[in-house]
Amino acid sequence: MTETLKPENADQVLDAVKWAVSEATPLEVRGSGTKEGFGRPVQAGRVLDLSGLAGISAYDPGELVLTAGPATSMFEIEQALDAANQELAFEPMDLGSLYGLGEGTGTLGGVIAANLSGPRRIKAGAARDHFLGFQAVSGRGEVFKSGGKVMKNVTGFDLSKLMAGSFGTLAVMTEVTVKVLPRPEKTRTVLLFGADDATAVGALCHALGSSFEVAGAAHLPAAVAARSNVGYVRDAGTSVTAVRVEGPGPSVEHRCTALRDLFGKFGPVEELHSMNSAALWREVRDASFLADDWIEKQVWRASVPPMQGAGVGAKLRAALGGEAFYDWGGGLVWFALDPRADAGAAEVRAAINDCGGHATLVRAAADVRQAIEVFQPQPGPLADLSKRVKEAFDPEGILNPGRMTAGV
Amino acid sequence: MSIPSATAGAKAPGSVDDGLLDVLAQIVGAGNLSTADAVREQHGRDESYHPSAPPDAVVFCISTEQVSQVVKACADRRVPVIPFGTGTSLEGHVAALSGGVCIDLSRMDSILTVNAEDMDVTVQAGVRRKALNDYLRDTGLFFPIDPGADASLGGMTATRASGTNAVRYGTMRENVLGLTVVMADGRVIRTSRRARKSAAGYDLTRLLVGSEGTLGVITEVTLRLYGIPEAILAAVCPFPDLESAVNTVILTIQSGIPVARIELLDEAQMDAVNKYSKFDYPVQPTLFFEFHGSDAGVREQVENVKAIAADFGADDFQWATRPEDRTKLWQARHDAYYAAIALRPGCRGIATDVCVPISRLAECILETRKDIDASGLCAPIVGHVGDGNFHIIFVVDPDDAEEMARAADVNERMVMRAIAMDGTCTGEHGVGYGKIDFLTAEHGEALVAMRAIKRALDPLNIMNPGKIVRV
Numbered sequence: 001m002t003e004t005l006k007p008e009n010a011d012q013v014l015d016a017v018k019w020a021v022s023e024a025t026p027l028e029v030r031g032s033g034t035k036e037g038f039g040r041p042v043q044a045g046r047v048l049d050l051s052g053l054a055g056i057s058a059y060d061p062g063e064l065v066l067t068a069g070p071a072t073s074m075f076e077i078e079q080a081l082d083a084a085n086q087e088l089a090f091e092p093m094d095l096g097s098l099y100g101l102g103e104g105t106g107t108l109g110g111v112i113a114a115n116l117s118g119p120r121r122i123k124a125g126a127a128r129d130h131f132l133g134f135q136a137v138s139g140r141g142e143v144f145k146s147g148g149k150v151m152k153n154v155t156g157f158d159l160s161k162l163m164a165g166s167f168g169t170l171a172v173m174t175e176v177t178v179k180v181l182p183r184p185e186k187t188r189t190v191l192l193f194g195a196d197d198a199t200a201v202g203a204l205c206h207a208l209g210s211s212f213e214v215a216g217a218a219h220l221p222a223a224v225a226a227r228s229n230v231g232y233v234r235d236a237g238t239s240v241t242a243v244r245v246e247g248p249g250p251s252v253e254h255r256c257t258a259l260r261d262l263f264g265k266f267g268p269v270e271e272l273h274s275m276n277s278a279a280l281w282r283e284v285r286d287a288s289f290l291a292d293d294w295i296e297k298q299v300w301r302a303s304v305p306p307m308q309g310a311g312v313g314a315k316l317r318a319a320l321g322g323e324a325f326y327d328w329g330g331g332l333v334w335f336a337l338d339p340r341a342d343a344g345a346a347e348v349r350a351a352i353n354d355c356g357g358h359a360t361l362v363r364a365a366a367d368v369r370q371a372i373e374v375f376q377p378q379p380g381p382l383a384d385l386s387k388r389v390k391e392a393f394d395p396e397g398i399l400n401p402g403r404m405t406a407g408v
Numbered sequence: 409m410s411i412p413s414a415t416a417g418a419k420a421p422g423s424v425d426d427g428l429l430d431v432l433a434q435i436v437g438a439g440n441l442s443t444a445d446a447v448r449e450q451h452g453r454d455e456s457y458h459p460s461a462p463p464d465a466v467v468f469c470i471s472t473e474q475v476s477q478v479v480k481a482c483a484d485r486r487v488p489v490i491p492f493g494t495g496t497s498l499e500g501h502v503a504a505l506s507g508g509v510c511i512d513l514s515r516m517d518s519i520l521t522v523n524a525e526d527m528d529v530t531v532q533a534g535v536r537r538k539a540l541n542d543y544l545r546d547t548g549l550f551f552p553i554d555p556g557a558d559a560s561l562g563g564m565t566a567t568r569a570s571g572t573n574a575v576r577y578g579t580m581r582e583n584v585l586g587l588t589v590v591m592a593d594g595r596v597i598r599t600s601r602r603a604r605k606s607a608a609g610y611d612l613t614r615l616l617v618g619s620e621g622t623l624g625v626i627t628e629v630t631l632r633l634y635g636i637p638e639a640i641l642a643a644v645c646p647f648p649d650l651e652s653a654v655n656t657v658i659l660t661i662q663s664g665i666p667v668a669r670i671e672l673l674d675e676a677q678m679d680a681v682n683k684y685s686k687f688d689y690p691v692q693p694t695l696f697f698e699f700h701g702s703d704a705g706v707r708e709q710v711e712n713v714k715a716i717a718a719d720f721g722a723d724d725f726q727w728a729t730r731p732e733d734r735t736k737l738w739q740a741r742h743d744a745y746y747a748a749i750a751l752r753p754g755c756r757g758i759a760t761d762v763c764v765p766i767s768r769l770a771e772c773i774l775e776t777r778k779d780i781d782a783s784g785l786c787a788p789i790v791g792h793v794g795d796g797n798f799h800i801i802f803v804v805d806p807d808d809a810e811e812m813a814r815a816a817d818v819n820e821r822m823v824m825r826a827i828a829m830d831g832t833c834t835g836e837h838g839v840g841y842g843k844i845d846f847l848t849a850e851h852g853e854a855l856v857a858m859r860a861i862k863r864a865l866d867p868l869n870i871m872n873p874g875k876i877v878r879v
Contacts (some may be wrong), residue, residue, distance in 0.1 A: 252703050331526075
């Protein structure tokens with residue numbers, strides 16, 4: 001059992017990191033631990049448990065920003081936002097069900113550190129686009145802060161963007177500020193039944209290119225649709241393609257009608273109202289189709305140019321068996337396969353190589369994640385650059401060593 | 409103004425000698441290398457009031473490969489490299505503070521690939537914003553970021569440009585998908601490909617967006633595109649006073665109405681616009697709006713905004729639906745700077761640029777307006793107020809030291825006020841060397857991290873030295 005350091009505030013985080021630097025003792029940076037299965041296993045001398053840095057420190061709905069400790073649970077964040085009828089527009093995914101853990105136990109810091117965004121990313125942008133500022137302790141044992149509460153700034157290098165998706169390997173965040181937005185008044189989903197993957201992705205791209213402000217575009221092949229808890233989807237007996245529109249009532253009605261017409265050219269259509277919409281997009285967001293009795297399957301998440309999505313899905317199934325489903329209009333391919341020692345890494349990388357995508361192994365046993373590259377390997381010059389960035393923040397390599405790639 | 413010295417910045421030891429000029433001529437051809445005074449002078453100056461600093465030589469490159477060779481040749485001799493797009497920056501970004509070689513990218517003006525279905529485009533760095541949109545017109549797509557100037561997309565990326573459309577479409581940082589960059593040692597990297605970024609190493613794309621040429625030379629940019637909206641509607645509406653105009657903006661944004669543009673011009677600026685662009689708008693604080701979306705969506709946005717404005721005593725909306733009317737209306741907004749300067753012939757304009765949290769916007773603008781009035785300066789206010797960002801255009805006589813000092817005083821008070829309100833000293837113009845000292849005031853601690861990055865990626869300090877952070 002690794003010993004744990006449990007700072008209660010930012011000063012104690014600084015002390016802990018300074019100590020780790022002086023002792024050359026690597027730290028595993030941890031919020032609530034729900035993303036332990038995401039990334040490579042970390043070999044660390046101590047766990048730096050940030051759970052003491054929890055709680056919302058500033059939230060005035062009128063400011064459209066929220067500041068909180070990194071270990072504030074997403075449940076707490078969502079509750080506070082709900083009460084003011086606001087939300088995080090990037091729709092952070094909850095990895096809980098994918099890892100067989102509870103929902104809402106992940107932390108805000110974890111969401112940012114992993115740059116986790118949901119279906120609305122195609123419209124609202126990714127987590128990093130809503131991440132306005134932070135305070136942190138670098139691996140050099142120095143306190144710094146960047147960004148702030150403003151919607152835009154151009155004050156030097158955009159350190160927030162660097163911090164988002166860095167998996168705790170550059171600095172330990174002690175405070176996080178994110179942009180929040182009013183929740184849309186109404187949500188509707190238009191479903192198209194029976195389209196094959198390629199037709200579906202074509203229809204989704206068409207919808208995304210329209211002026212109907214689509215805020216979700218997913219395709220579930222029949223085997224995945226059957227795993228939904230939404231009746232219309234589960235009982236369709238065929239594939240289901242879904243687009244979401246949100247906003248004030250009348251405009252949602254209008255856009256829904258337009259999208260039904262557009263989808264109607266490809267096959268039979270149906271419409272989901274608020275409750276069912278919310279349930280379906282939560283499933284898409286959290287990839288919960290791949291949970292429950294599929295919990296043993298390994299899961300990849302590949303980001304590709306949207307129009308290539310269906311082709312990539314076909315290649316993956318041909319090479320490895322398994323099941324795929326699509327979000328972001330085809331730009332995000334979720335793929336589940338029966339466990340293999342190498343998780344089919346070579347086949348997955350080959351399938352996305354031609355179209356310039358990247359694939360991440362999101363779920364697999366620790367020994368598998370230790371043995372292969374979990375994240376997309378970077379070409380030489382880029383890997384070298386990443387290494388230099390790592391050294392600039394954490395020259396001794398004490399923060400989450402090896403989490404992203406061996407040596408970084 | 410607190411005008412920074414044009415010689416600020418670390419002195420790189422290397423200098424441009426005949427040996428280097430020979431090498432450069434071999435790389436780009438003698439005809440694409442210039443040491444002429446006029447050419448050097450033009451390349452050391454941007455649109456700001458900051459003293460210019462000409463480079464020792466200018467090379468006109470036509471490919472990433474050429475840029476790479478030029479940077480290598482300069483790195484070998486520790487000679488500074490300054491990238492140049494169109495020279496429309498506003499904080500002395502292109503000034504060759506330590507001499508060196510300016511790489512002019514304007515001839516790298518090819519649009520490389522348009523992926524209409526995936527809604528992205530890859531361009532060379534020298535392609536200008538308007539040329540791209542002209543090219544895209546037939547595809548039904550457009551690139552929304554509009555800083556006013558017809559800047560190059562490479563320059564807009566390097567300065568993380570934004571502009572009037574940022575409320576709905578974001579800034580360059582949300583819309584750059586990938587880059588080709590020549591790093592300080594001449595190596596060429598491609599930061600990410602066309603797929604949306606999701607966990608594949610650090611986000612080097614966004615690190616380079618806004619790095620102002622201090623980490624590398626951007627030679628190609630992949631951008632996100634948008635469908636041209638089904639309906640576009642623009643309007644101008646005067647308000648009884650500044651406060652009601654700003655409060656209308658705040659409430660519009662807080663209600664989540666997805667306006668494409670919402671711009672504030674105070675009465676001094678409206679007066680200038682009327683005179684300059686031959687309009688007869690009421691000389692009152694005025695909001696310029698643009699709505700994008702489906703027909704029904706636009707109608708609904710308009711109804712909601714009208715209701716809010718009415719609560720603040722404004723109901724005289726003038727609408728522009730025809731494209732030519734819209735163009736005229738926005739041209740008037742974009743000409744604000746020139747219109748302001750025309751108020752006092754022979755004077756210069758100094759544009760400032762702060763950004764505050766939306767809830768503090770009214771307070772910040774009103775206090776600043778009071779300051780201006782008390783100072784007796786000619787200084788209209790304009791702003792992309794939808795994201796909390798606004799500018800004062802000081803129209804000043806550069807030879808009048810006392811007047812310049814008064815302007816500097818108002819500016820400094822405004823910047824410190826913004827910073828005290830959790831705001832920033834620059835919402836969109838960037839740091840260059842003009843704001844380098846304000847940056848220290850705003851977040852000194854972040855500079856340590858920025859300096860470490862600068863040292864890690866440009867150990868010789870040859871990439872646009874003396875900008876953003878001094879090392």
